[in-house]
Amino acid sequence: MTGPALRDWRSVRDEVLRRIRAREWAPGELIPNEADLAVEFGCARTTVNRALRAVAERGLLDRRRKAGSRVAVLPAATAKLAIPVIRKEVEALGRTYAHRLMERCEAAPPETVARAMRVPAGAGLLRVRALHLADGGPYAFEDRWINTIAVPGAADQSFDRVSSNEWLLENAPYTHGEIAFSASKASAGEAGLIGCARGAALFVLDRLTWDGAASVTKVRIAFAPGHRLRTVL
Amino acid sequence: MTGPALRDWRSVRDEVLRRIRAREWAPGELIPNEADLAVEFGCARTTVNRALRAVAERGLLDRRRKAGSRVAVLPAATAKLAIPVIRKEVEALGRTYAHRLMERCEAAPPETVARAMRVPAGAGLLRVRALHLADGGPYAFEDRWINTIAVPGAADQSFDRVSSNEWLLENAPYTHGEIAFSASKASAGEAGLIGCARGAALFVLDRLTWDGAASVTKVRIAFAPGHRLRTVL
DNA sequence: GAGTGGTCTAGACCACGGG
């Protein structure tokens, strides 16, 4: 039963994954503890720990001190998303990027935006609306609010040459944030800008970022029809 | 300059994150190597390694042997998505789950599906279409193809009591897969099933999973209008 | 209380890849 010693943590991980898939360790079942596995595999417990941690990160194992490690039942599929700056995204497709600033003004945000960003209702925020282009055609439309208190430098930026999307990433660090994806019908305005039919189904990304307790920026990016966000499992 | 010794890898990680955000280590710049940082922080190199690995996983550091670790320029935002079984997703919202099987038949898939799943053009696949309900109302519509060669047990399942979504996760292990998200207009049929207007913007998930070289299942899940996929940064 | 995972350490060897 004990095969040749597994040399590295990836081998151990793969063997663990194999046992889970093969039902040698069934869903909901407790697996041997790290120390025992280390003996069986002929490696240090540290190595087993690293392997099991990796499997747990994929959601296939539930680990708890004292309780041990259990094979997950109905594990959620996990995928790691990487959301680059739009310019990079377009260039990665082998297309030429450009962007066009549509609007840049100081304004009081609607109440929903003020509440989400936790700024006073009458606060003056910077609003930027811009179109991102790929090979000269519309790629995505960005509608953004910037908290100029948290990002004072933004007030001096025209966002003409460098998009707000890119400028903020370089100049407005954030500690955490939230992202939501959804589908939305193109409004008349969006249809005109993006160059699609009114009512077309648009893939939309909403992002709100924070620097500690202060909101940095809130943006809605509507992609041209046909856009897909891909990832691997 | 050297503060109190940092005890654990999280402290080291946080200090590294702080220096990057504070521009003490500027984008594109080489940071000190692990051994030097270990001396500075007063901990073992292993601990520094663990911390830097975590930062690199967030995309904020590019690490290469011999070349060292560089602060990333324009780091892509990274988010970890967890996509549970639909029943769990609904129940997590505090709603009551149910599902209704609409169709279950053996059929030859369209050429695009056969090609994507890498099965012969005339192969008989199992097609399942089902509606997922939350509190009795439409939640999502699932249109699925199952490779009965890779998942022989599926032929005996009615998918009546347990949805194919859930049955496959329990009984058809996969090694890897692909997911894509997009937006799509509701067709007449989808509108009728989901109970929305024809042409409504639907959030769509497409997933294709593999067990080694054999495709397992290909599914398109169209969510009722208003659905949002959320995650944190 | 006691078993289990979480982590730290010091030292070592190795693989990669830049110069």
Next chain:
DNA sequence: CCGTGGTCTAGACCACTCG
């Protein structure tokens, strides 16, 4: 070549939490 990150080891202590 040789510096850097990647990893393994053996041993140790700790934190959590179940019974």
